[in-house]
Amino acid sequence: MTKFVFVTGGVxxxxxxxxxxxxxxAILESRGLKVTL
Structure with a gap:
């Protein structure tokens, strides 16, 4: 299952x-998850 995390903000x-x-x-990868930026 693919999940997306968006980092936004003007400040x-x-x-x-x-x-x-x-x-x-890095935190997610340390938990054994595959992360793509």
């Missing part, structure tokens, strides 16, 4: 969104 900078996405992906 957070583009760099902040990238870091948040990468951190979330």
């Amino acid at each position: 957070v900078s583009s760099l902040g969104k990238g870091i948040a996405s990468a951190s979330l992906a």
Whole structure:
């Protein structure tokens, strides 16, 4: 089953969104899930 997570927001900078996405992906991968950014 494919699930999507969208990181949006006007206040957070583009760099902040990238870091948040990468951190979330690392956490999910550590739990054995396949993550594609």
